[in-house]
Amino acid sequence: MSKSQGSSSNGGLQTALQKPPQELEENIFLFVPNLIGYSRVFLAAASLYYMKQHPITCFILYSISCLLDALDGYFARSLNQATKFGAVLDMVTDRCTTSCLLCYLASAYPQFAVIGMGLISLDLASHYMHMYASLESGSKSHKLVDQKRSKILNLYYSNNKVLFLFCACNELFFLSVYLLAFPRLRDQWWPWVAAVITAPLCFGKQVISVVQMVKAAHVLAEGDLEARRKQGLVGSAGKRGD
Known part of the structure; x- marks a missing residue:
């Protein structure tokens, strides 16, 4: 073997050794939080299957x-x-499960069906508007709410304990009302106690949803106004040519 061939071979080997190992591409769908999210969907679907006949x-x-x-x-x-996928998965799962439970409550308590419809509409509208407003304003997450925008939403989303307390009590109240739809459970004391304890926080959660929807509407309107300013449309309404 000639010297030139030997040096060429050694150079190629050194170049290969100097190359960084190929990075493994991450599979977002297999992240631990997302796997837990899939299990949430499975458990929620299973609960809906047993909802009519097996309340416990x-x-x-x-x-x-x-x-x-x-x-x-x-x-x-x-x-x-x-x-972002995990955040959307969580959001969609929450909205779907709560809506399904409220649909059942509307059928179990037909005299209060309009309330169930209103709660579903408020939940979907407030979260959709809030998510859309967050995207329009360039926020990295719908949970990042400036205190200047809303002290209530800032506390609600920035403190995980507060967020968990309101969400858990909201669902527990609806579940308690669901259990009370069954005569054999209506005689038990614990569904009544759970319903009474969680009712104020459930009501508070609806108030937060209203605040969230109103603040989102303001963010979207401000964005529209800014866009019209850039297009030179602000103040042009009512102006007519000679």
Whole structure:
């Protein structure tokens, strides 16, 4: 072997050794928080299957699904696996499960069906408007709310304990009312106690939803006004050519 061939071979080997190892592409769908999110969907679906005939089984499955909502957030922060997909998965799961439960309550208590419709509409409208307003304002997360914008929403979203307390009590109140729809459970004391304790916080959660919707409307309107300023449309209304 010639010297030139030997040096060329050694140079190629050194170049290969100097190359960094190929990075493994992360699979967002297999992140731990998202796996927990899938289990939430499965448990929620199972609870809906048992909802009509087996209230205790439904109650347990639905409750576990709700509790896992806090667990996936913990793992997302501790493992640095917070993703937009995970946030949307959580949001969609929460909206769907609550809506399904309220739909059942509307059928179990037809005299209060309009209240159930209103609660579903408020929940969907407030969260959709808030998410859209967050995207329009360039916020990295719908949970990042400036205190100047709303002290209530800032406290609600920035303090995980406050967020968990309101969300948990909101769901527990609806679950308690669900259990009371069954005659054999209506004679038990604990669903009544749970309903009475969680009712104020459930009401507070609806107030927060109203605040969230109103603040989101202001953010969207301000964005529209700024866009019209840039287009030179502000103040042009009513002006007519000669």
